[in-house]
Amino acid sequence: MQIMVINSGSSSIKFGLYLAHNEAPLTLDALTLKVEGHFSGIGSRGREAVHLNDAQGNDLSLNGLAPSTSHGEALSSLMAWLEADKNGSIAVIGHRVVHGGRDYQAPIKVTAEYLDALGELNSLAPLHQPHGLAPIMHLMQRYPEVAQIACFDTAFHAEQPNVARHFALPRELTQKGLIRYGFHGLSYDYISRVLDNYLPEEASKKRVIVAHLGNGASLCALQNKRSVASTMGFTALEGLPMGTRSGSVDPGLVLHLIQQEGMTPEEVETMLYKRSGLRGVSGISGDVRELLESNAPEAEEALSLYAYRIAREIGSLAAALGGLDQLIFTAGVGENAAYVRDQVVRQCAWLGVALDSEANDRNSHCISPADSPVGAWVIPTDEARMMAWYCAQFMRQYSTQSTAQ
Structure with missing residues (x-):
């Protein structure tokens, strides 16, 4: 077939x-x-x-x-x-x-x-x-x-659970479906099914955070291989900064742009989806590869903000899980950008995760030392195979x- x-x-x-x-x-x-x-x-x-x-x-x-x-x-x-x-x-x-x-x-x-x-x-x-x-x-x-x-x-x-999906909005809006949906599910579904091929026995069933880092980026908290919380919500705009998307911003900022700056809703939409994120902060590109090759301070600033927000959201999902046992990097940036992984893991040291720098530079599957309380991994995703x-x-x-x- x-x-x-x-x-x-x-x-x-x-x-x-x-x-x-x-x-x-x-x-x-x-x-x-x-x-x-x-x-x-x-x-x-x-x-x-x-x-x-x-x-x-x-x-x-x-x-x-x-x-x-x-x-x-x-x-x-x-x-x-x-x-x-x-x-x-x-x-x-x-x-x-x-x-x-x-x-x-x-x-x-x-x-x-x-x-x-x-x-x-x-x-x-x-x-x-x-x-x-x-x-x-x-x-x-x-x-x-x-x-x-x-x-x-x-x-x-x-x-x-509903507590992870609901906004603090009037109940009638929640009942209409204005809730947090989460995205990149095909990638997380695939990763959840192949964890046993990489992680030590029983480790895949514990508290796992998967970082899907590509042009679009999000995090997902897994408990017993099931999604219990994620950084993206009602739309694919929420959460982490991405290639050209802003990630989470204060809703009041959106109101300010419309009411005080005179922008139309369509102009705000274009700005948040296509002119923000790494591209907006750097003024150079939304492609991590190009930013890593650039000597411009704006490129470094964009990458620093990117890693900071990833690490901060990992802390948020660790709170939802009640701790962290394994951290997985996947997708184009997650699988190939050793510098981004290095910066994220170092900022998550308080959670117990450590980095094996040589393994990280080689893009090895396991990038944490054997004695690290929290394992760090690079696992390729395959959304197409999941669909098939x-x-x-x-x-x-x-x-x-x-x-x-």
Whole structure:
């Protein structure tokens, strides 16, 4: 059974083609990655590009895949390539959908009705939700016989206790769904399932904080591998500073910008989502790699603020857990930026976590010394494989139900 997974952004589409084997129970390892790639620079003429790799990361001949100027063109190119390359039929296509709201707490097979309901959540994740839904609509029309599965970034946090999800707002607003949802759930879901492959026996069931640090960034507190608290809330804007997003700011500041500075709500939204974070503080870039290469004091200031806020929020989640046993770094920055990990761990020494600097510089899986009371780890995440697993699970259940009928 072949599974396609798609993660669509404002100017990019990431994709992966997996083969699911008939193993019981179905494990993450039972999925074989055949090819993966991404379209980038979509809509930026002169900057469009497409890349294709095999499971080992080797560059492959594009064989007809071409840079695209629109998401629809990129999807058409991708599906035409799959058909022409005789990779075989696709049984199911999985999509990363950032916001599932209060009603969608597990992956679903998308129908036109579901698509309309999910579109109503666009305002809660304006940078992500519309772009996650557009490929579903496109492919439902082109391949009506192929199941389209929406995998939600909010679903993993749905079982958090109410005290962790509720704002101190009037009850009628809470009842309407104005609560803290949390995001990056596919990444945290994956990490929770592979902890046993890295951590000492039983350690994965204790008090764990996972730092998903990429262009978007958040933290999640795990108890017995379940989410009990997270730094992102009602939208993907809350919490840590990110590449271009501000993270948490005083709500009164937003009111001030509108009432006193004369900014429109749309201008404030653009500023908080696209002109703030590392990019805003440094005035240079929202990319940690570029900031690490810069000698400008503004770059150092941005990175210092970034590490400080991460360490401070780790303290907050440690309070929610009643302590800390393991600290996990993942995603692009978390897996590759030794300097950021160094700064964060040093500021968390009061929690009992120590750093093995040589292991950290090597990006080793374990970056704490053996006698550290709290373990520090680098564990690669794989949201695409997590989506493929959910798709394979869906197809197995569908097949079982069809056989029973």
